[in-house]
Amino acid sequence: MIQLTLIRPDDCDTCVDVKELLEGLKKDYPDIQVEEIDAASEKGQQLIIEHGIMQSPGILANGKFLTMGKVTEKELRKKLNKLK
Amino acid sequence: MYDVIVIGAGPAGVAASINATRHGLKTLLVAQSFLGESGTTRVENWLGDPVLSKKDLAKKLEEHVKAFGKSLEFKVPATITKIAKNDALFEVKTLDNVFRARALIVATGSSRRKLGVEGENKLYDKGIGYCVNCDAPFYNGKNVVLVTNTDKTGEAFKSLSKYAKNVYLIEPAAIVEIEGKNWVTGVKHIDQKTKQQRLLSADGVLVELGLEPNISLVKDLVELDESGFIVVASQTGATSQPGIFAAGDVANGKYKQYNIAAGDGVKAALAARDYLNNL
Numbered sequence: 001m002i003q004l005t006l007i008r009p010d011d012c013d014t015c016v017d018v019k020e021l022l023e024g025l026k027k028d029y030p031d032i033q034v035e036e037i038d039a040a041s042e043k044g045q046q047l048i049i050e051h052g053i054m055q056s057p058g059i060l061a062n063g064k065f066l067t068m069g070k071v072t073e074k075e076l077r078k079k080l081n082k083l084k
Numbered sequence: 085m086y087d088v089i090v091i092g093a094g095p096a097g098v099a100a101s102i103n104a105t106r107h108g109l110k111t112l113l114v115a116q117s118f119l120g121e122s123g124t125t126r127v128e129n130w131l132g133d134p135v136l137s138k139k140d141l142a143k144k145l146e147e148h149v150k151a152f153g154k155s156l157e158f159k160v161p162a163t164i165t166k167i168a169k170n171d172a173l174f175e176v177k178t179l180d181n182v183f184r185a186r187a188l189i190v191a192t193g194s195s196r197r198k199l200g201v202e203g204e205n206k207l208y209d210k211g212i213g214y215c216v217n218c219d220a221p222f223y224n225g226k227n228v229v230l231v232t233n234t235d236k237t238g239e240a241f242k243s244l245s246k247y248a249k250n251v252y253l254i255e256p257a258a259i260v261e262i263e264g265k266n267w268v269t270g271v272k273h274i275d276q277k278t279k280q281q282r283l284l285s286a287d288g289v290l291v292e293l294g295l296e297p298n299i300s301l302v303k304d305l306v307e308l309d310e311s312g313f314i315v316v317a318s319q320t321g322a323t324s325q326p327g328i329f330a331a332g333d334v335a336n337g338k339y340k341q342y343n344i345a346a347g348d349g350v351k352a353a354l355a356a357r358d359y360l361n362n363l
Contacts, residue, residue: 012218016137039221054222054288055209069209
């Protein structure tokens with residue numbers, strides 16, 4: 001299983017797009033699970049500092065930094081394939 | 085040839101095209117996409133739907149247009165390259181076609197206003213952001229330059245100060261260049277006191293300059309106000325160019341909201357009908 005953690009603020013267009021991308025990828029990557037964490041929460045802030053995330057949304061895979069900011073489906077697939 | 089071509093498929097453009105069709109005008113709707121860049125991710129004031137995502141609203145607008153079948157033609161997505169007036173007709177050129185109409189409704193909306201300085205495009209999404217509320221939580225303990233001149237300055241400063249180590253407020257006119265290779269490292273600006281150019285080290289730049297109307301296609305055809313919005317007659321949406329009407333966020337109305345834009349679109353369609361009937 002790949003646990004993906006999406007660290008995002010409330011009002012963020014890019015985050016909605018990335019979340020939809022991740023949900024869409026579940027067909028091809030049935031072993032991914034997506035959890036969302038509010039960037040403004042204590043846990044969100046802790047993860048942002050710990051992983052040096054400076055753009056919304058940040059994504060962790062199994063607790064390790066995967067990507068931040070805008071990301072394309074192709075880039076996400078590439079990164080997920082490396083985790084398999 | 086069409087009676088009216090509607091440019092833009094947000095609430096204003098879709099409302100205009102639907103109502104023009106309902107009033108018997110041969111109508112063409114041309115746009116890059118339904119709803120485009122405008123607005124927020126979550127819509128809570130669209131009549132009839134307490135909560136909608138932006139994508140769901142875009143889908144609803146598309147479905148409404150499609151419900152008219154062949155009586156409402158649309159080219160979405162399409163990239164418009166030029167709009168011109170040729171004798172009494174308006175020509176809308178796309179990458180692969182030219183469409184002509186006797187009237188035009190411009191509903192191209194607005195986008196977040198950019199700074200227009202060196203380094204801005206190169207470092208977009210690499211330390212430069214245009215949504216303070218979105219990006220503020222990611223600058224915990226960092227040095228951030230906030231560039232703003234809107235009535236949201238106080239709110240933006242407060243939001244960013246909750247997280248950032250230092251927030252440097254700089255007026256847009258003072259910014260000379262944003263520096264950085266793969267990420268923002270600093271901002272070259274004119275110091276207010278010394279009037280000298282100075283480089284300020286920064287981990288990020290957040291820009292909050294309000295909305296910029298998407299007027300590049302019609303800016304030479306119609307009168308614009310000092311902020312670049314199309315000047316319209318409030319009762320009709322008529323512009324300074326006979327036959328061109330404008331609706332929604334691209335026009336100089338005081339309030340920018342989806343429901344207002346939709347109403348503006350209906351008004352422009354009716355005004356276009358009256359204009360054509362009186363030709």
